[in-house]
Each structure stands twice: as C-alpha cells, then as structure tokens.
Amino acid sequence: MAKQSLEFIQDGRYHKASFVSAGTTVVQVHRDYEPNDIFGSLGVYAYLDGMPPVRIHYWTKYSGSNDMIFQVDVPAGVNVEIVSDYPVSSCNILTEE
Numbered sequence: 001m002a003k004q005s006l007e008f009i010q011d012g013r014y015h016k017a018s019f020v021s022a023g024t025t026v027v028q029v030h031r032d033y034e035p036n037d038i039f040g041s042l043g044v045y046a047y048l049d050g051m052p053p054v055r056i057h058y059w060t061k062y063s064g065s066n067d068m069i070f071q072v073d074v075p076a077g078v079n080v081e082i083v084s085d086y087p088v089s090s091c092n093i094l095t096e097e
Contacts, residue, residue: 002095008088018081021046021074022095028069032087040085052059053081061085077085 006017019025029042036085041061045053073078082091 006091013082021078025072026094030090031066033066045081
C-alpha cells in the first residue's frame with residue numbers, strides 16, 4: 001500500500017486537487033469547520049487526457065461532512081480530480097501499489 005498527501009489549490013470559489021489513479025484508491029478528506037456552517041458539496045471527477053472530466057461521485061452540501069472517507073475505483077492511468085466548495089485542510093490517498 002502506498003500513501004500520498006494531496007494539496008488543494010483554490011480556483012475561484014472551488015478547492016481542487018488531482019492525481020493519476022494507480023487503481024483502486026481510498027481517499028480521506030478533512031475540511032475546515034466553522035460553527036453553524038453547512039459544508040459545501042464535494043465532487044470526484046475522472047477523465048482521460050484530452051477529454052472532459054466525468055463526475056463519478058458527488059455529495060451535496062447537505063450530505064457531505066467535514067471528515068469523509070471514500071473509494072475511487074477507476075483503472076490505473078486515469079486522471080482524478082476532487083473538487084470541494086469548502087476549504088480542505090488535509091487529504092490523504094491510499095493506493096494498492
């Protein structure tokens with residue numbers, strides 16, 4: 001198993017991070033929290049070079065939370081982008097390398 005940290009970059013109102021899949025990947029995200037806030041949405045997109053991103057997972061601002069863990073199951077070599085409406089303070093991925 002290989003662990004990697006992802007850094008999110010603010011792009012307009014979104015916070016984005018990307019990686020190239022090495023196969024089945026587990027992602028854990030920790031988003032900043034302010035009392036009385038509703039967490040923004042979180043989406044996961046996959047795409048091949050030169051093609052538009054395709055949404056493969058999506059949590060609305062009501063179904064997401066500050067701490068999330070989920071699996072991204074796309075073949076090795078596919079680009080993956082995680083997009084959050086809310087700032088992400090840390091994110092780690094674990095692959096089956």
